[in-house]
Amino acid sequence: MPENQDVIKTHFAKVVDKYAEWAVFQAGNVCKDIRWFMPSPGETLLDVCCGPGTLSFAASPLVLESIGIDLVSEMIEKANELKEEQQVKNAKFVVGNAEKMPFKDGQFDLVVCANAFHHLSHPEKVLEEMMRVCRRGGKVGVIDIFAPPDEDQRKQFDEIEMARDESHGHSLDEHEYHELFLHAGLKDIRDWKADYRVNLTTWAGIAGLQMNSDVYRRLKSLLLESGVAAGFDPQDESNGDVSILRRNLYISGLKA
Numbered sequence: 365m366p367e368n369q370d371v372i373k374t375h376f377a378k379v380v381d382k383y384a385e386w387a388v389f390q391a392g393n394v395c396k397d398i399r400w401f402m403p404s405p406g407e408t409l410l411d412v413c414c415g416p417g418t419l420s421f422a423a424s425p426l427v428l429e430s431i432g433i434d435l436v437s438e439m440i441e442k443a444n445e446l447k448e449e450q451q452v453k454n455a456k457f458v459v460g461n462a463e464k465m466p467f468k469d470g471q472f473d474l475v476v477c478a479n480a481f482h483h484l485s486h487p488e489k490v491l492e493e494m495m496r497v498c499r500r501g502g503k504v505g506v507i508d509i510f511a512p513p514d515e516d517q518r519k520q521f522d523e524i525e526m527a528r529d530e531s532h533g534h535s536l537d538e539h540e541y542h543e544l545f546l547h548a549g550l551k552d553i554r555d556w557k558a559d560y561r562v563n564l565t566t567w568a569g570i571a572g573l574q575m576n577s578d579v580y581r582r583l584k585s586l587l588l589e590s591g592v593a594a595g596f597d598p599q600d601e602s603n604g605d606v607s608i609l610r611r612n613l614y615i616s617g618l619k620a
Contacts, residue, residue, distance in 0.1 A: 368485040368533050369435060369461075375531040376415075376436040379572040384416040384442050386570045394422040397478065400556060400614050401505050403427045407473035412462050412494055413480030417443030420455045427474070431467075433460040462490045470499040478507040482525065482535045491548050498619045504550060505616035510557075511535035512595045520586075520594035527583045529571045541615050550617025557613055564598075564606040 376383065387394070398419055403409060403426045411420040414432030416439055423430045432455065434440050443457040460466055462477070463486060475494045481487050494504050509525075511518040518537065525532040536544065538555070545553050564584060565575060573580045587608060591598040597609040 368483060368531065372483055372531045373436050375529065375572075377438045379570065380416070380436070380438045380442050382570055382572060383439075384446065386566075387416050387418040388446070391418060391422060394418050394478075397507055397614070398423045398426065398476070401474060401476060401503060401616055403474055408471070410465075410467070410472040410475045410494075410497060412465075412475060412477035412490070413483075414443060414457065415439050415479070417446055417455065417457060419476065419478050420457070421446065421450060421452055424452050424455050428454065430455045431472075432457045433462065433465055435459070435461055463493055465493055465497055467497045469496055470502075471497050473499060473502045474505070475502070476505045476507070479509075481506055481508040483531050483533050485533055487536065488544060488547070491544060495548055495550070495619055500619055502619050503616050504545075504548075504619060505614070506541065507612055507614050509535055510541065510611060510613040511537045513537045513539060517593055517595065520590040521596075524583070524586050524591065524594055524596065527579070527586050528568060528573065538613055541613060545615060545617045548617075549620060551620045553615065553617040555613060555615040557611060559609060559611050561599075561607045561609055563601065564608060567608065567610075 403423055407427045409423050409427045409430040411430055411432040414420055414434045417432050420430040420432040432443055437459045440457045440459050447455055475498045477494065484490055498504050511521045522535055525535065542553060568580055568583060587596055587598045599607050601607050
């Protein structure tokens, strides 16, 4: 089992409810996310590292079927619970390893992984597996945070991410994502970047941090010390909180 998977399973099992609450709150934005990949009504979607199923639910009115897979069994339980609550009929969820998925070659028209690549020990293996289960002419895509290109800034970026979430692994920069997609053999690669701001208490809370904890205080200290250089652009809010900048990269390519 690759080195970070045990940490991922332990961390997300602890924060499943908080993560799901945030994901449901963000459902409107996730609808915009999936539309960027231009799904079609007759297509089947694979949602890799699906968490509580937010992307699958957003895609369900747009595709024939969506299937979500996640390493964390508690996340799959939550996804099935939300599926019943929202009465989604064309979504399914399975527990599985993104590096070796239990699907046939070319089974899906669209394969997307959102908000997970920075957790992966071997993102190139996951991308290869995403390509394997995608049909020829189908689309493969990733949505995730991306690091600054400068090496020192990247180290600060990853240090801050790790202080918040122990399951954070390593963030790629924009150029590395393109190189990853090119090396995998994907064609017609396109990308888009989206920025948004979030309060520190909310961002930390999703990861299960308490405001009065030493871990939270260390995270806030790191953000105030090196957050500007690392690209977080911390700003004081009138309520005493701190807002930070989050940057997502959307990238997709066609399987030739």
